[in-house]
Amino acid sequence: MTDALPAKGVPGEQILAELREMRGADLPTHGGRLFAYVYDPALDGLDDLARAAHATSDHVNGLDPTAFPSLLAMENALVAAAARLLGGGSETVGSVTSGGTESLILAVKAARDSRPDITRPRLVVPSTAHAAFAKAAHYLRVELDTVPVRDLRADPQAMAAAITPETVLMAVSAPSYAHGVVDPIPELAAIAAAHNIRFHVDACFGGWILPYLRRLASSPTPGLPDFDLSVPGVTSISVDLHKYAYAPKGVSILLHASEELRRSQYFAYAGWPGYTMVNPVISSTRSGGPIAAAYATLRSIGDEGYLDLAATTRSAVTTLAAAVETTDGVRLFAPAETSVVCLTTDDGVDLFVLVDELAARGWHTQPQMAFADLPPTIHLTVTAAVRATVPAFATDLAEAVATTRAQGPIELPPLPPLTPEMITPDLIAALAASLGLRTSTNGAGAAGGSNKAGGDFGRMAAVNSVLNAAPPMLREALLAGFLSLLQRP
C-alpha cells in the first residue's frame, strides 16, 4: 500500500502513475462489459467535457448559494430540466442531492416532519422497493411496512391494506432496480391521495430514460404506465443524474409538487455562535464539481440526444432479451420493459457458476440472491454502450451456460449453522479462507463482494452460494463483517 502522507511530497507525475496503476485493478467503467454500477453512453468527448466542467467548480461550496450564485443557477437549471422531463408544473420545486439514497432519505424526512402530530411514523413500500428506503427508515426511526408484490409489481389492494393512521408516506418504483418493472403508479397514487398521505415515486434508476422510452413506444405499452408528477396524488419524485442522464457520480434530484411539500425537508439552525446553518440536503459543505459536470452533460447531450440514447439502449435490451430467450438453460425472469434484463437459470445450470463463467469471459454481471419466494437472478443494467457488445455477449452466454452445465452445481465445504450474533472478525476471516477468498486487497478495488468474479477476489460461486443460502439477517452480518475485514489500513 502506498503512503497517503509521505514525509516529503511526491511529484505529480508519479502520483498519477500510481493512481492509474491502482485503477487497473477495477472493473471496466466503459465498453459495455460491466452490467451494474456504471452508465456509459459511449459518446466521444463527453468524459473530457464533464471533467473540464467539474474542474471549473470543484472548490466551489454549495453550503452558501449567496456566496456562489453560479451553483444556485446550475442547480435551478437542473431542477427545471428534471421538472420538465418528469411532468412537473409551475409549482414544482426541488433540490440537487449527492445521489439516490440522499434523495430518498430526504423524501422520507420531509414526509415524517410534515406530520409532527404522529409519534410513530410509518412508511409503506412494496417488497421490490430499493434498499435505500430501509436505510432511510432506519436512520430516521420511521417504521417500514414492506408489502409483498404480485408479478413483481406493487399490489394496489395490499398496499392500501397496509396503510395505518401513522402512515406518512407511500413510495414505489419507476422502475424497480432489481427487475426493471414499473409499479402501477396511477392506481397507487390515487390510494395515497384518498388516505391523505404523501406519495413518492422512486425513479432514481430509470427516471431519465423512462420518459424517452415512453416517447419511443409507438403506442402506450401496458408495462409503462404514467409515472411522474403529472399523475394525481404524486407528491414527490427522485431521479439520479449519475444513472441514465450519464453524468459523473454524485448527482441526483428530488422534486416536490409544491414548495409547501418541500418545506419540512429543510434543516435550519441558529442556536450556536457560528453562521446560521440552512441546509436543504444532508451534506452541508459540498462540492460544485459534480453539479457543474451534470449541467455540462445535460446541455451537451440535449433532449434529442437522450432520445437517441434511449433508442440505442432499447435496441440493446431487445437483442439481449432475445439472446437469453434463445439460449437453452437460461430464461428471462422479468419482462424486459425498460433498461434491465433480469434472467434466471433452469435446473442443472448453477446461477452463481454462470456468473463466474461470464466473468471469466469478461462480462461482469450482478447476481441477486434468493428473496422470499423469488429464486436467485442475474441483473443486467443496460446502457447505450452495450448495444455494440451484444452479439459477442450472446455467443459467450451460450458457451458459458454450456460450461456451467457441464461443471454441475457448486459443492460447498461443510459449514456450521450460523446466527448473526456468532459473526466475529476471526470467523469471517476463517470462512473467507475456507471459501478461497482473498481479504488482503493491497489498495485494490471496492467491496460489496458479490460480483467481483474474475477480478481480484477470484471465483465467487462458493461465496455467493453461502450468502444465497443464508437468511437475510445472516447475509447482512456476513457481508458487513467481510467489508469490515477489507476496510483496514
Ligand SMILES: *Cc1c(COP(=O)(O)O)cnc(C)c1O
Ligand atoms: C440506485 C438506486 C437508488 C440509490 O441510489 P444511489 O445513487 O446508489 O444512492 C435508489 N433507488 C433506485 C431505484 C436505484 O436504482
